[in-house]
Amino acid sequence: xxxxxxxxxxFMAALACAAGPVCxxxxxxxxxxxxxYGTNAxxxxxxxxxxxxxxxxxxxxxxxxxxxxxxxxxxxxxxxGEKLELGQNFDISVKHKGTKKQFHTLGIxxxxxxxxxxxxxxxxxxxxxxxxxxxxxxxxxxxxIALTAK
Amino acid sequence: MNCKKAQIWLQGYVDGELSPGxxxxxxxxxxxxxxxxGEFSRLSQLKTLLxxxxxxxxxxxxxxxxxxxxxxxxxxxxxxxxxxxTQFSLAWPQVFAWAGACxxxxxxxxxxxxxxxxxxxxxAVVAPQPAEAQVDWIVTKGPDLYAQAYHSKxxxxxxxxxxxxxxxxxxx
Numbered sequence: 001x002x003x004x005x006x007x008x009x010x011f012m013a014a015l016a017c018a019a020g021p022v023c024x025x026x027x028x029x030x031x032x033x034x035x036x037y038g039t040n041a042x043x044x045x046x047x048x049x050x051x052x053x054x055x056x057x058x059x060x061x062x063x064x065x066x067x068x069x070x071x072x073x074x075x076x077x078x079x080x081g082e083k084l085e086l087g088q089n090f091d092i093s094v095k096h097k098g099t100k101k102q103f104h105t106l107g108i109x110x111x112x113x114x115x116x117x118x119x120x121x122x123x124x125x126x127x128x129x130x131x132x133x134x135x136x137x138x139x140x141x142x143x144x145i146a147l148t149a150k
Numbered sequence: 151m152n153c154k155k156a157q158i159w160l161q162g163y164v165d166g167e168l169s170p171g172x173x174x175x176x177x178x179x180x181x182x183x184x185x186x187x188g189e190f191s192r193l194s195q196l197k198t199l200l201x202x203x204x205x206x207x208x209x210x211x212x213x214x215x216x217x218x219x220x221x222x223x224x225x226x227x228x229x230x231x232x233x234x235x236t237q238f239s240l241a242w243p244q245v246f247a248w249a250g251a252c253x254x255x256x257x258x259x260x261x262x263x264x265x266x267x268x269x270x271x272x273x274a275v276v277a278p279q280p281a282e283a284q285v286d287w288i289v290t291k292g293p294d295l296y297a298q299a300y301h302s303k304x305x306x307x308x309x310x311x312x313x314x315x316x317x318x319x320x321x322x
């Protein structure tokens with residue numbers, strides 16, 4: 001009987017462990033924002049590489065090289081908001097507006113030098129495909145804001 | 151008729167092979183010759199004994215006897231027919247064995263043939279793809295900044311394409 005009770009306990013524990021991340025994912029939206037510099041000149045000193053996003057960025061924007069100039073992430077529960085400074089005077093403000101069918105509705109404002117540029121409302125799921133916002137032009141390339149739900 | 155000629159005709163007389171004229175002349179001689187009558191008596195008894203003993207079957211059955219050999223050859227010719235019938239009656243298991251072997255060969259051939267046929271395209275097992283991000287609203291600071299959202303099929307990313315963003319200088 002003790003053996004059976006152990007097995008039942010182990011099963012319940014395994015079930016709880018398996019269900020934990022799902023339940024947690026439903027309650028919290030983890031979002032990662034990156035300011036990426038795309039250019040044809042190789043800016044090795046400009047920042048870190050973005051290997052997981054670079055193939056996608058090349059397909060959509062066509063530049064040869066992509067460097068991460070700034071990176072911030074936030075875990076937001078429903079009703080929470082957070083401002084993320086990405087560098088180069090770019091900020092984004094993210095607010096968790098609600099959850100519907102495992103999709104988190106996020107309101108995102110983009111600022112440059114404190115001036116509001118645009119607002120988007122998106123619905124993302126855990127490990128959703130990334131969102132690329134085409135940002136300002138630079139002398140040698142383009143700035144891209146990449147938003148990824150983790 | 152003398153006795154020498156009479157004894158030559160005696161065997162034919164006993165066997166009934168003499169002509170009636172010779173039989174009459176031989177009877178006249180034996181009426182007056184006791185020696186020839188005695189010879190006729192011995193030959194008759196011998197014929198009777200031979201007829202009673204019937205040694206022919208035993209002789210025919212002997213392997214060296216001509217008819218025995220002929221009979222044996224005839225039976226030898228007939229024997230293959232009997233053997234054929236016997237083999238035919240006992241060949242059914244072999245027939246089934248051959249039929250089974252042929253069926254196996256045909257089955258293997260069919261499998262090989264089916265393997266050579268063009269196979270249908272395998273159904274791709276698609277791993278669960280990440281969900282697309284849905285853009286519900288876009289609001290820009292003014293009419294000089296235009297933004298549009300679309301889904302890139304190539305990168306599977308959601309793109310918010312803007313026009314009218316300011317040109318800036320990066321600070322490294």
